Amino acid sequence: MSAHALTVIQWVLLAGCSAAALYASLAAVAMPFFSARRTRASRGSDADPFATVGVSVLKPLCGAEPRLYENLRTFCNQRHAHFQLVLGVSSPDDPAIAVVRRLQAAYPRHDIELAIDTRVHGSNLKVSNLINMAGHARHDVIVIADSDIAVEPDYLDSVAAPLTDARVGVVTCLYVAQGVGGFWPRVGALFINEWFAPSVRVAHAAGSRRFGFGATLALRRATLASIGGFDALKNCLADDYWLAEHVRALGLRTVLSNVMVATDVIEPTFAALWQRETRWLRTIRSVNPLGFAFLFVTFPTPWVLIGAWLTGDLLARSEDAAHLCAALVSGASVAAGSAARLLLHLRAARHEHTFWRDLTLVPCRDALLALQWLAAAFGSHVMWRGARVPVEAGVAPAARDASLNAMEPTDGA
Template identity: 70%
Template sequence: MTSHVNCLLTWLLVALCCATTLYAAVAAIAMPFFSRRSRNRNIGWASVSVLKPLCGIEPRLYENLVTFCAQAHPCFQLLFGVSSPVDPAIAVVRRLQAAYPHCDIELVVDSRVHGSNLKVSNLINMAERARHDIIVLADSDIAVEPDYLDTVTAPLADPDTGVVTCLYRAQSVGGFWPRVGAMFINEWFAPSVRVAHAGGSRRFGFGATLALRRATLDGIGGFEALKDCLADDYWLAEHARTLGLHTVLSPVMVATDVIEPTFTTLWLRELRWLRTIRSVNPPGFASLIITFTAPWLMIGAALLLSTNNADGAALHPWMALILWISTLTGTIARILLHARSARYSRSFWHDLPLVPFRDTLLALQWLAAVFGSHVVWRGARMSVVNRVTQPRTSIMEMSDRG
């Protein structure tokens, strides 16, 4: 009986090792190189209101915000919002207004709190000042290219499109831990989204960019519907999907900064991401177990090394052959994924020794994310339980109003 159980357990481990190899291979193929490419542009030059919620100073805040002032789009409004009149980000916005007097830049200082999500409270306060029918939300720590607004708003020409969102690549700002954090985004998060997208999933929405029509926002109940949600970006897109509208993944990949200087700050940030995924998609969270490539490759290698153990409990020849092929293929696929996720050739060699460490740390964070009901976001403790308000308008009602 014990021998039978051990055999089943071994086959289960082999199956998980093979599934991990398959994931790594698909992810390596699905993840594009970081290079410029032609993109769809222009929806008839519709005017755009860009909402940028701010909270405090980040190392490259001014440089990142400048990229929004340098857009090729002919008519756009930049709305920056803070909740405190002494927020240091105010000085950065004033500097932008002086440097770009031709840009329509407005600062909203409003301390009203509408729910547990302070970012959404900021958006509610800012939305009152948005003048245009196309709305783009973008996090404070991203940088974009001049054709960004043209490209991310183009799919909204299709009336069946509800939300357009963007993936992002990370650039480390600082020392060792920001490098590790950038690998979390570039070599795990972005590839996993690409794999899910290639498999037909559209259940996502990322705070780096969310573009939608004002009518869609009104149809879901405005930002007020998200005021008590931790994963506000996901739920914004999900609400639009419940109206029968599609989520489109833009070809644009914006840049985001990773600035966490210590292990503790990086752990808390990434644990927040994983617990957020668990809160909105438990089955998807469970399936992430096969995305931690290096630990499974090490388990496969350990099983192979045990074939000639002292007890004589050798692996079945077919099992050993499958493991050899899986481990070798998985190693090549993981290195290829690292290569395709590296922005510069020198970063490939620079960060290659970190790959096993990064994957193992991610596996430990996943285990930690299985438990716990709170996360830390900008120093505030928040529950991962989302109190979701359902959309108040159907797609038919939206069509009738149009």
């Protein structure tokens, strides 16, 4: 080997910096501005073929979360003519019951049903709740939405519309996060708005449809029955993903709706936020190990810092053309990665104030995400609503066996 040749480590770091800069650029371009997302979400459908079709919205609840009433109220203010809300809890002492009673009193003409059922089915308590709630659903279209989701008045019309196509099996939505209650919720909102959502959009633009999000899963009642109902998911950690995966195994498509719903981040402490986000990352690891392994290219700031150091080191050895060219590539990656990360933050900001307020959090957020990724690479359990759940529960053997043939050429969520 020539004395002037780059070392293996230098080549690896140069490749990593270039890949991270390319990814950051794609992510920044793929994400619409926050204001554009809100405009698109509020337009509604000009001609909704599902206008006369009944929709049952299932919302499993657990505890009186901050803003629970406000979020549930947005589901009562829908333009859709025929819809039902089924709100389920697994304990007669759940504080969410009082919130539901308040909602029922405020909307006496709405079809709002409270399901209180203590029966437990499998290891996933959310799915257990859904199994108990399913018998209360009366309509042909089922929409499952997490408890912390807020929506626009045209939401049901918009997410149900793609189901008029018989080739569509499930419709899902991305979401915009807002921190509720202080510093750590703000940091958590950046996780969703400036890492998770862009990564989904990049994968979607590349052709992947292997995803399903608890923010919204809309499907026909007949489709749900065809996959074995919610019982097929009762031992799955990643139940949202596996529901959509089961549907894809039937040969039906997943549609990512243009609608962006809103979600709350409420974790008040670093420990709570760490637990939630490492659980999220371990869930990704459980359903897509290869995709999880390559997430390291999606953390821009660490790579910008590595690239800056590498550029300086290469320039110090730039007596030959190889090192000089490598330094130029590394420097270009640093510039492109920095600009793309700044653009992504600008696009995700709600307004100018939040852009400047959270700008100093961006490098900290990226560094924390890298540490969480390393932590999520290990460990066999996650904590979910106080329960210790094995990561292996995210890989349901029946679901995997049923879907292998349909999914081999595609990417993971």
